[in-house]
Amino acid sequence: MTQDPSRFRRWAGVDVDTDALVQNVASLVALCAPSKVWAVVKANGYGHGAVVASRAALEGGATGLAVALVQEAVELRAAGLDSRILVLSDQPAEQYGDLLAANAEIMVYRAASVEELAEAASRLGTVARVHLKVDTGMRRVGAEPPAVESLIERIADAPNIELVGLATHFATADVPGHPAIAEQVAQFASVSQLVGPEVEIHMANSAAAITLPDYRETFVRAGIAMYGIDPSPQVPLDRSTFSAALKWWSKVSFVKVVDEGTHVSYGWRYQTSSTTRLATIPIGYADGVPRRWSEVGGEVLIGGKRRPVVGVVTMDQLIVDLGPADESDLVEVGDEVILIGAQGEEHVSVEEWADRLGTIGYEIVCQISARVPRRAVGLFAEPS
Secondary structure, eight states, X not given: OOOOGGGGOOSEEEEEEHHHHHHHHHHHHHHHTTSEEEEEOHHHHHXXXXXXXXXXXXXXXXXXXXXXXXXXXXXXXXXXXXSEEEESSOOOGGGHHHHHHTTOEEEEOOHHHHHHHHHHHHHHTSOEEEEEEBOSSOOSSOBOHHHHHHHHHHHHHSTTEEEEEEEOOOSXXXXXXXXXXXHHHHHHHXXXXXXXXXXXEEOOOHHHHHHOGGGOOSEEEEOGXXXXXXXXXXXXXXXXXXXXXXXXXXXXXXXXXXXXTOEESGGGOEEOSSSEEEEEXXXXXXXXXXXXXXXXXXXEEETTEEEEEESOOOSSOEEEEEESOOTTSOOOTTOXXXXXXXXXXXXXXXXXXXXXXXXXXXXHHHTSOTTSOEEEESTTOSOO
């Protein structure tokens, strides 16, 4: 039986401004030219919705898309996207068939992967297109520089496999001037001369694309910047050309007046200092709001004003202190609550969340859970 999705709408959601995504990518394309831009849309488009983010990125001029998992590539193909897609790290060999059926490319850095990919491609009568990943200092994945020449020869000798790219990844591009940058560049230069001009070279993420123009190479892999989020405090975006694409909202579900000295939420870690109004917001740590949000000074916007979150955030709800009853500051059930975004003259940014929590913007948007409905607004106005 098909259910009507509108029956299950909740008082919370994420709005994704696709016009902002298109413009952000267009800004990156203009900034990086003649290098191309590939949009990183892994992790459900950094919480924005992978399909919608991909469509907006391609509209903005991106040449290709990058994901982390084979199933993410398959999802994009199922949505009708026909651009080039790169899977950024090696995957289980049993997924190579799905990878090749999706006409996706993949990073490799192990001899065994080269052999297994060649076998899968031969079996399916196709050609596996690979990018050789070099570990120049990230120490996450990638071949050590001394092993690169041997791997290039293996790829050249293997049937049904083609080397189309050579890549590495900066570990400290978000800290301009860090000595590791020069060290990684030198290590990569020692192996990039081993491939011909037909092989695409790529090494820059968003931060490097902005701050290291000499190393944009064939294309940059732009993730966080396309969503209008600063790569780091040291690498802020130009707000005249980039804007945040995500708005996270909820609604007031309950309001009550409590006396001075009232304890609030689990553990009674917060106690009111005067008679005040408390508003319940039906969103919690299962939705991506950290349980300790109140302890680090977390705030939301209601009625165009900043309101402190108080007490421990619970799984499905959080509580806001509205202050004393005030005829000029009425708050009622159903009123809009902004967790991330603008309301009136006030604005709560992803960067503010990251700063308060001692983390990065990437984590904030990626941790918004799948049970928070997404909807696209703007050019691609459809559910994401």
